[in-house]
Amino acid sequence: MIEYDKDAIVYPYITSYIRGEIPKRQGILGELEEYAEKNAIPIVQPETAKLLETLACIKRPHRVLEVGCAIGYSAILMAQYLSENGSITTLEWDADMVEIARHNIEKAGLSHCITVIQNDAKEVIKNLTGEYDIIFLDGPKAHYIYMLNDCIRLLKKGGMLISDNVLYKGMTADDGHVIRRKITIVKRLRRFISAQMQRTELETVILPLGDGVTVSVKK
DSSP states (O other): OOOOOTTOSSOHHHHHHHHHHSOOOOHHHHHHHHHHHHTTOOOOOHHHHHHHHHHHHHHOOSEEEEEOOTTSHHHHHHHTTOOTTOEEEEEEOOHHHHHHHHHHHHHTTOTTTEEEEESOHHHHGGGOOSOEEEEEEOSOGGGHHHHHHHHHHHEEEEEEEEEESSSGGGTTTOGGGOOGGGHHHHHHHHHHHHHHHHOTTEEEEEEOSTTOEEEEEEO
């Protein structure tokens, strides 16, 4: 009998099956997966990466905003589905990550369409203008709630807001899973999810995939 992993939001054998069906990535994305694993750097989980990739493939975005660049993995993943002359702006606070991301983006030959900005995303986003086809939130989880209004403002009609790690190893859904030092993050994630579901400008679904993802479409 396979026991339930309290830190997983789906049964581990299901996650194992899903990941086993995902083709192994080659080239720069495969290299970045290996680098992230070796250096314990968090990037999107494989099944979440496939969701992000599929949504980008459907949308063929012209403008993308990402919060939380890390080593550049998700930005490089989405860039392959940009429409002609499309661009990605990605925000990252950690200077070391920014340096690594810019190197990886250059190595991938994508410096012309991916711009990495080093700064506090929740402050930068207040001053951004224009409309985005996709906004991907994968930065500090406790800050999501403070960026929601600006995300909605910046989303193009029909645009998608994709937010990762919203179930936070099950803690968001169940008090019995909450670790004391994570209480503030969990409370803010709960507020964020409730706010998304209640905003009339959005149509939102919560997906128990990876570490939990919400996908919202601006009506």
